[in-house]
Amino acid sequence: MSYKGKFRVWRGDSEGGELKDYEVEVNEGEVVLDVIHRLQATQTPDMAVRWNCKAGKCGSCSAEINGMPKLMCMCRMNTFAEDEVVTVTPMRTFPVIRDLVTDVSFNYQKAREVPAFKPPADLKPGEYRMQQVDVERSQEFRKCIECFLCQDTCHVIRDHEENKESFSGPRFLMRVAELDMHPLDAADRQHAAQEQHGLGFCNITKCCTEVCPEHIKITDNALIPMKERVVDRKYDPLVWLGNKIRRRPA
Amino acid sequence: MTELERHSYDVVVIGAGGAGLRAAIEAREQGKKTAIICKSLFGKAHTVMAEGGCAAAMGNANSNDNWQVHYRDTMRGGKFLNNWRMAELHAQEAPDRVWELETYGALFDRTPDGRISQRNFGGHTYPRLAHVGDRTGLELIRTLQQKIVSLQQEDFEATGDYEANLKVYAECTITELMKDGDAISGAFGYWRESGRFILFDAPAVVLATGGVGKSFKVTSNSWEYTGDGHALAMRAGATLINMEFIQFHPTGMVWPPSVKGILVTESVRGDGGVLKNSEGKRFMFEYVPDVFRAQYAESEDEADRWYKDPDNNRRPPELLPRDEVARAINSEVKAGRGTPHGGVFLDVSSRLPAEEITRRLPSMHHQFKELADVDITAEPMEVGPTCHYVMGGVEVDPDTASSVVPGLFAAGEVAGGMHGSNRLGGNSLSDLLVFGRRAGMGAAMYVDGLGAARPKIDEADVDAAAADALAPFELEGGENPYTIHQELQQSMNDLVGIIRKEEEMEQALGRLSEFRSRIAKMTVEGHRQFNPGWHLALDLRNMLTVSECVAGAALMRQESRGGHTRDDFPGMNPEWRKKLLVCGLDADGVVNVTEKQQISMREDLLELFELDELKKYLTDEELPAK
Numbered sequence: 001m002s003y004k005g006k007f008r009v010w011r012g013d014s015e016g017g018e019l020k021d022y023e024v025e026v027n028e029g030e031v032v033l034d035v036i037h038r039l040q041a042t043q044t045p046d047m048a049v050r051w052n053c054k055a056g057k058c059g060s061c062s063a064e065i066n067g068m069p070k071l072m073c074m075c076r077m078n079t080f081a082e083d084e085v086v087t088v089t090p091m092r093t094f095p096v097i098r099d100l101v102t103d104v105s106f107n108y109q110k111a112r113e114v115p116a117f118k119p120p121a122d123l124k125p126g127e128y129r130m131q132q133v134d135v136e137r138s139q140e141f142r143k144c145i146e147c148f149l150c151q152d153t154c155h156v157i158r159d160h161e162e163n164k165e166s167f168s169g170p171r172f173l174m175r176v177a178e179l180d181m182h183p184l185d186a187a188d189r190q191h192a193a194q195e196q197h198g199l200g201f202c203n204i205t206k207c208c209t210e211v212c213p214e215h216i217k218i219t220d221n222a223l224i225p226m227k228e229r230v231v232d233r234k235y236d237p238l239v240w241l242g243n244k245i246r247r248r249p250a
Numbered sequence: 251m252t253e254l255e256r257h258s259y260d261v262v263v264i265g266a267g268g269a270g271l272r273a274a275i276e277a278r279e280q281g282k283k284t285a286i287i288c289k290s291l292f293g294k295a296h297t298v299m300a301e302g303g304c305a306a307a308m309g310n311a312n313s314n315d316n317w318q319v320h321y322r323d324t325m326r327g328g329k330f331l332n333n334w335r336m337a338e339l340h341a342q343e344a345p346d347r348v349w350e351l352e353t354y355g356a357l358f359d360r361t362p363d364g365r366i367s368q369r370n371f372g373g374h375t376y377p378r379l380a381h382v383g384d385r386t387g388l389e390l391i392r393t394l395q396q397k398i399v400s401l402q403q404e405d406f407e408a409t410g411d412y413e414a415n416l417k418v419y420a421e422c423t424i425t426e427l428m429k430d431g432d433a434i435s436g437a438f439g440y441w442r443e444s445g446r447f448i449l450f451d452a453p454a455v456v457l458a459t460g461g462v463g464k465s466f467k468v469t470s471n472s473w474e475y476t477g478d479g480h481a482l483a484m485r486a487g488a489t490l491i492n493m494e495f496i497q498f499h500p501t502g503m504v505w506p507p508s509v510k511g512i513l514v515t516e517s518v519r520g521d522g523g524v525l526k527n528s529e530g531k532r533f534m535f536e537y538v539p540d541v542f543r544a545q546y547a548e549s550e551d552e553a554d555r556w557y558k559d560p561d562n563n564r565r566p567p568e569l570l571p572r573d574e575v576a577r578a579i580n581s582e583v584k585a586g587r588g589t590p591h592g593g594v595f596l597d598v599s600s601r602l603p604a605e606e607i608t609r610r611l612p613s614m615h616h617q618f619k620e621l622a623d624v625d626i627t628a629e630p631m632e633v634g635p636t637c638h639y640v641m642g643g644v645e646v647d648p649d650t651a652s653s654v655v656p657g658l659f660a661a662g663e664v665a666g667g668m669h670g671s672n673r674l675g676g677n678s679l680s681d682l683l684v685f686g687r688r689a690g691m692g693a694a695m696y697v698d699g700l701g702a703a704r705p706k707i708d709e710a711d712v713d714a715a716a717a718d719a720l721a722p723f724e725l726e727g728g729e730n731p732y733t734i735h736q737e738l739q740q741s742m743n744d745l746v747g748i749i750r751k752e753e754e755m756e757q758a759l760g761r762l763s764e765f766r767s768r769i770a771k772m773t774v775e776g777h778r779q780f781n782p783g784w785h786l787a788l789d790l791r792n793m794l795t796v797s798e799c800v801a802g803a804a805l806m807r808q809e810s811r812g813g814h815t816r817d818d819f820p821g822m823n824p825e826w827r828k829k830l831l832v833c834g835l836d837a838d839g840v841v842n843v844t845e846k847q848q849i850s851m852r853e854d855l856l857e858l859f860e861l862d863e864l865k866k867y868l869t870d871e872e873l874p875a876k
Contacts, residue, residue, distance in 0.1 A: 013779065029506020031621070041732040045783035046776030050291070052472040055512045055617060057388065058294045074620050097443055098780040108292065108420075112412055116400030117355030125349035126308075129364035135357045139382065142357060142389060146293055182355065215616075 002027040003082050005035060010089040011047070013098045019087065026077050032088065033061055033072035036100075048099040056213060059147030063100050064089045069149040069211045091152040107148050110168040113196065114175050118187040134183040141178035141222055143214045144171065150208035150218060156201045167198035170208035170218050177222035180229065194230045199223070252716040254447035259285045261693045262437050262452040264424050264479060267295035268387075268682030269662025269689070270458030271394035272347075276690025277456070278401055278416045282697060285450060286398070287439065288420045289459075289474050293395045296460050296472050297682065300387025301515035301613065303369055303379025304683070305676035306344035310361050311368040311377035312560070317341040318858050319375050324677060325859075326541075327373040327571045328641070328670020329811045330827055330867040331492070334851045335648035336668040340677070340684050347683035348380050354400075356393040358382055370520040371675045373571040375545075376560075379676040384515045384613045390679055422448060424478070425788055426715040427455060427486040427658070430705030434486065434657030438715040442785065445778020447716055453704050454693040456651075457483055457644060457660040458686065462496075462800070465793045466637035467736075467743040470502055470513040476789040477796030479664035483644045484795060484841075488653040490833040491666040491846075493642035493796075494803035495813040497673055498748045500575035502636025504593035509621045511636040514596065514614060516675040518631075519568045521610050522557055523598035525579070526630070527587035533594075534567035537578035541866045542570060573672045573812050576635040580748055583634065593634035599627055635748055639678065641669045641813055642799070645832065650692030651685055657696060657705065661689035671812025722787040728773035731787040738765055738793060746801045751817045755805040762798050769794060798841040799833040806831055806843055824869040 005026035008019045024039050033051055040047050051061040054073045061072040066087050080086055094102035150170040156163050168176075176197055180189040193199045204227075206219040216222075261277040263270045266288035277284040288295070307320040320341040325332055348366065352358070358380050359367040368377040382389040402412040424439035428449075437450045459479030463471025480490055501514040519525070527533045535553075538546045546567045547553035553566035568575065579594050589595055598607055604627035608615050611626070618624040618631060643666035644653050651659045662682045669677065722731070745758035769791060774784045809823040810816050830846045856864070856874050864873055 027507065029622075030508045034508045040782060041730075041736075045730060045732065045774070046781045048780040048782060052290055052294050052474065053296070053299050054472070055299065055509070056620065057385075057613070058290075058298045058472070060290065060294050076621070101443075101780055104291070112399055112402060112406075116396055116403060119353045119355075125346065125353050128349075128352045130357075130360055131364055132360040132362075132367075135360060139357050139359075142382070142392065143385065144392075145298075145388065179355075182357070185355075 005077065005082070006085045007035060007039065008085055008087040009036070009039070009047070009100070011099050012096065014096055017096070019089070030077045031073055032065055032075040032077065032086065035077065036072060036088065048097070048101045050101050057145060059145030059213070062091055062147045062149050062152065064091060064152075069152045071147055071149070071213050074213055091148070093152045093154075093158045094148075104148055106164060107146070107151060107169070107171065110172045111175070113168065114172055114179070115187055115192070117179060117182065117185055120184050120186050123184070128184060130183045137181045137221070138178045140216055141174050143216055144174065145214060146171065147213060149211045149213065153207045153211045155205065155207065156198075163198070163201060167201045170202070170223065173197055173199055173202065173226065174216070174218050174222040177226045180226065190226075190230050190233050193226055199226060199230060202227070252447060252713050254449050254712070254716075256449045256451065257285065259283050259450055259452040260697045261285070261454045261456065261690070262287060262450045263456045263458055263690075264437065264482070265289075265295070265458030265460060265662070265664070266292060266418065267297035267458060267460055267662065268390055268394060268679060269686035270295070270456070271391070271398060272683050272686030273456045273458055273659075273661055273690035273693070274416065275394065275397055275401065276687045277694050280691065280694035282694045284416050285452070286416070286418045287422050287424055287437070287450075288418055289423050289478075290421065292418050292420045293391060295391060296474060297387045297391045297679070299470070299472065299513065300390065300679055301384040301513065302371055302517040302520065303381030303386045303676050304344075304348055304390065304679035305371070305374060305378045305674065306348045306380055306680055307341060307378060308345045308348065308366060308368065308380070310365045315376040315378060320344070320378065321855070322858055323374050324674060325670070327674035327677070328672050329822065330670065331811060331848070332670030333648055333667035334855055336685070338855060339648060339688070340668060340681060343684045344680040347680065347687065351390070351393050351683075354393045354397040356389055358389070369517060370569065372516055372519065372569045372575070373674040374676065379520075381517070383609075384517050384611050386679065390682075419448070423785065423788070424482065425719050427482050428707045428711055429486060429655075430708065432487070432656055433705045434655060435705035435707045438712060440719060440778075443780055445781065445784070447719070449707070449712060451707055453700055454657050454659065454697050456689045456693050457658070457664050458662050458689070459664045461640045461663040462793070462796045463637045463640070464789075465738060465742050465797045465800070466747070467739040468502065468511040469637040470499060470511055471637070477792045478789065479660065480643060480799070481792035481795040483653060483655075483658065483660065483664075484833070484835045486655050486658060488655045488658055489645045490642055490799055491645045491830045492671070493640070493666075493799040493833050494807050494831060495641035495671045496637060496800060497572055497639040497641060497813045498576040498635040499638035500572055500579050500635055501596055501633040502638075503622065504589070504632050504634045505591040505622060512617070512621070513636065513638065514631060514633050515611070516572070518596060518598050518611060518614060521598070522601040523568070523596055524566070524601065525568050525575070526595045526597060527582045528589060529587055533582055533587070534570070534575065534578055537574060537581070538567050538570065539574060542574070546570065571672055571674060573815075576748060577815060579633070579635055589632045591632050593632040595630040596633045597630035599629055604628070637743075639663065639673055641671060641673055642666045642803070649688065650695065651689035652692050652696070659689040659693050661685040671814060719788060722772050722774040722784060725771060725773050728771045729768055731772050731774065731783060731790055734765060734768055734772065735786060735790055735793070738790070738797065742797055742800070746797075746804055749815050749817050750804055752805065755801050758801045759798070759805070762794060762801060765794055795841065799843070802841055802843045803831040803833060822867075824867060824872075827867060828869065828872070
């Protein structure tokens with residue numbers, strides 16, 4: 001049942017580093033994170049790796065496995081041949097701290113730039129009434145475990161450091177969409193999506209959807225509808241006129 | 251003098267799960283400058299793993315529900331050992347805490363008339379758990395996280411600084427609390443990323459560090475659950491109660507080995523799933539204890555009817571409190587009626603249509619598919635008990651969450667008393683919200699009361715804390731912390747697990763004292779920058795202290811109750827119900843366990859129960875005089 005697996009893991013820090021080869025025991029039913037833990041316990045006690053739940057619920061152990069952005073805890077070893085070298089590297093879009101751990105603070109900054117849920121002024125706690133069908137759209141996006149793999153894979157920022165300032169990435173564009181589709185949110189989200197979060201950068205290649213471990217249809221259900229809403233707003237002459245009238249000072 | 255970064259706050263909250271975040275929101279809303287210390291990244295805390303829901307008697311699904319019914323269920327679940335005042339506050343305030351989450355942006359599943367939907371769970375008389383599919387914990391933590399962000403946005407508007415009044419210190423671990431005389435004066439710790447030290451000067455500290463499961467081999471808990479808050483509190487002079495009560499959740503995954511212990515939500519049973527042994531028998535009917543006989547169905551027909559008509563039928567025994575179900579599974583496996591991998595079958599596939607299963611239990615479906623190659627819509631799951639929750643924790647004042655140490659507060663799993671000897675499913679998320687808020691309020695009030703008399707940090711204590719934290723780097727050629735950790739987990743699992751015996755617990759205490767001397771001689775390789783070996787070495791000290799409390803208290807309590815089952819004392823004893831076991835540290839750092847009398851339940855609360863039921867739990871002289 002168990003065999004010696006070949007692993008190649010990136011070791012280093014912000015100054016630089018290299019891929020190192022290891023031979024390590026692999027047992028039936030294990031995932032990549034189990035093998036990384038065995039490496040820590042037996043060969044490399046100081047190998048840095050982030051993880052928490054080991055059940056695909058917290059989104060901490062994001063890395064690139066043979067070049068694909070994945071959660072290490074959900075990547076089963078039986079998806080590789082026994083003699084295949086498994087290469088594990090840190091997420092490329094974020095600066096390395098050490099080994100497999102990257103500095104993901106970019107994401108927390110972007111999260112702060114999305115204005116919070118604005119509760120309706122006339123409803124008290126306990127008075128909220130929403131239909132299941134109406135909350136389901138936003139609920140899909142709230143399945144997000146913030147593993148940031150979609151941010152990692154998105155080509156707008158993966159190889160373009162210069163876009164990071166004006167682009168919030170799929171995770172936070174989806175957050176804007178989530179709030180826009182919240183049945184009771186009282187804020188305007190559509191202008192900000194385009195102007196502050198860089199929705200226009202997205203050219204719907206769906207890479208984010210492909211890597212999402214929660215299988216959220218980020219592109220189809222969040223980004224494209226958001227683009228459509230923005231376009232409707234921008235070019236619909238009635239909406240334009242309505243806005244003009246409503247915004248006239250009293 | 252130790253070189254470090256220093257910060258000054260009114261309130262420091264250690265832990266960023268549900269309780270910690272709710273405490274921080276409250277402290278900040280009370281106008282206190284607040285820090286949140288988070289061992290992992292912000293939003294990754296263990297609360298994220300909670301699946302089933304948050305219990306609150308809102309009465310949306312069954313209008314007969316109210317706080318009194320919830321209170322009764324909670325006391326029954328804890329076998330009347332609960333701190334009744336905590337159980338009362340919890341049942342009364344939980345609905346407001348849930349409704350408040352909607353104002354923060356939470357999106358719970360809905361009833362047909364648009365209110366928050368509520369589901370059935372073990373030990374709850376009515377459908378009571380607010381939920382979002384089977385990912386309620388994620389919704390809770392994300393909602394609170396986003397509320398924190400919204401408060402920071404308000405501060406940014408007002409001051410131009412997001413972190414003016416509320417700051418999250420992520421990937422930062424506290425290793426020692428600082429005191430001035432009897433009172434708390436701050437907290438000392440390190441950044442995981444750099445290994446550099448950090449000092450918080452603060453008169454009030456709220457512990458919200460969660461549980462202790464990482465001392466056990468088979469557990470549903472994440473790596474953070476090393477009993478940090480329990481141990482910090484003890485080292486600061488506070489006391490722990492109820493440490494002998496550990497909840498083994500009846501349904502953890504048993505296969506493959508690498509996922510052994512990962513939780514399978516109780517909602518599977520709440521939504522119709524049944525437990526069967528290798529002979530295909532629904533064995534839970536054989537395990538209904540006398541105290542619960544009146545409330546549970548006696549036949550499969552009656553149990554099945556209950557899902558559609560709960561007012562005229564009794565509940566299926568699969569929905570007994572967790573301690574009962576865990577012991578039953580344990581007995582079935584021991585009797586040779588287990589599954590190939592040493593569990594029992596949990597079957598929902600023959601009970602609900604496939605699409606209903608994937609709608610109601612999406613993350614269970616995903617988890618089994620991805621990790622075990624099992625399609626739960628087509629075949630049964632294999633499950634067995636897993637260490638899930640510690641009922642014991644810091645002894646606190648129910649109303650303010652204050653420990654016996656001035657300035658030290660505790661809320662959530664790290665606090666003791668609320669759940670008595672066994673926690674009901676769904677009562678944890680509500681506990682976090684109710685007592686997280688109360689701890690934040692208690693801390694704010696305490697700071698207000700101090701005025702200008704703010705406790706000071708003693709530099710000698712800072713130097714000592716720094717030396718302690720660096721000790722594992724000093725020795726060469728000692729043992730690796732990973733080895734000691736594995737042995738500790740195995741010992742606790744084997745000797746202080748779900749069924750306990752006197753000889754085994756004595757053996758456990760012997761081993762624990764050996765670990766203590768081995769830990770003193772551990773060696774950590776490498777340097778201080780993001781070094782998991784070092785972090786584990788520091789956490790191990792806490793795990794050991796907590797394990798000593800669990801084993802010591804378990805040895806002393808000569809009865810079986812809730813999450814404490816003695817092979818040699820199988821029955822419940824009303825005399826023991828009146829007693830709390832209190833753990834403290836001697837001057838030389840040794841754990842001591844002493845008995846303390848429970849405070850008797852208030853008259854009007856006692857009247858909520860039938861006399862016949864009280865007789866099962868209380869001594870004759872405790873019974874009401876009518």
